[in-house]
Amino acid sequence: MLKIRKCDLNDLIDLQKISRETFQATFGKDNTEENMQDYLDEAYNSQALTQELSNPHSAFYFVYHEAKLAGYLKLNILDAQSESMPDNYLEIERIYFKKDFQHLGLGTKLFDFALQRAQVLEKQYIWLGVWENNFPAQKFYQKMGFQRFSQHHFVMGDSDQTDYLLKKKLNFE
Numbered sequence: 116m117l118k119i120r121k122c123d124l125n126d127l128i129d130l131q132k133i134s135r136e137t138f139q140a141t142f143g144k145d146n147t148e149e150n151m152q153d154y155l156d157e158a159y160n161s162q163a164l165t166q167e168l169s170n171p172h173s174a175f176y177f178v179y180h181e182a183k184l185a186g187y188l189k190l191n192i193l194d195a196q197s198e199s200m201p202d203n204y205l206e207i208e209r210i211y212f213k214k215d216f217q218h219l220g221l222g223t224k225l226f227d228f229a230l231q232r233a234q235v236l237e238k239q240y241i242w243l244g245v246w247e248n249n250f251p252a253q254k255f256y257q258k259m260g261f262q263r264f265s266q267h268h269f270v271m272g273d274s275d276q277t278d279y280l281l282k283k284k285l286n287f288e
């Protein structure tokens with residue numbers, strides 16, 4: 116049983132915890148400990164997350180599987196998008212599940228939820244960035260129907276990395 120709930124400022128501590136835990140679990144083995152710590156402190160400090168939670172053009176959601184916090188989603192529209200994109204685009208900036216909750220079909224359901232949000236918000240494209248070496252996530256996005264349209268650079272401490280930008284056209288009736 117899956118439950119999705121929109122986060123608010125009261126969720127700051129839990130959001131910080133799951134953001135750090137899932138980012139570290141996903142990318143820890145590919146980065147130096149120092150670069151990882153610096154990034155976690157910069158991206159997920161209380162001030163940064165408070166600002167993001169307060170932005171009316173961003174929305175965080177917690178996903179519960181059998182009443183346990185399994186993962187989270189961050190959606191952006193308009194000027195909250197992490198790259199300059201048209202107004203009819205919706206960005207999935209973060210979609211992360213804890214290890215124990217991956218490959219259970221929850222990502223597919225959460226993606227369906229993102230599609231519903233895009234429909235409600237009358238968007239025509241859904242897009243995201245994925246690290247060039249995050250092959251499992253790329254497989255997932257391929258299955259969800261995304262196609263690569265660009266790329267951008269992403270700095271992790273002293274390491275310069277590339278994200279592929281993927282998008283999917285939405286055809287709502």
Ligand SMILES: CC(C)(COP(=O)(O)OP(=O)(O)OC[C@H]1O[C@@H](n2cnc3c(N)ncnc32)[C@H](O)[C@@H]1OP(=O)(O)O)[C@@H](O)C(=O)NCCC(=O)NCCS
Nearest residue numbers: 210211212217218219220221222223245251252254255258
């Ligand atoms: C990527 C992620 C969101 C996918 O969610 P999920 O719940 O694990 O995915 P699902 O169980 O719904 O899988 C759907 C399909 O995606 C593909 N897929 C998912 N994970 C995969 C993996 N590790 N390797 C290969 N294919 C994978 C499969 O085709 C799968 O279909 P199948 O089960 O019929 O083979 C999740 O695995 C995750 O949180 N990963 C770590 C964090 C991350 O990389 N986030 C994305 C950052 S850009």
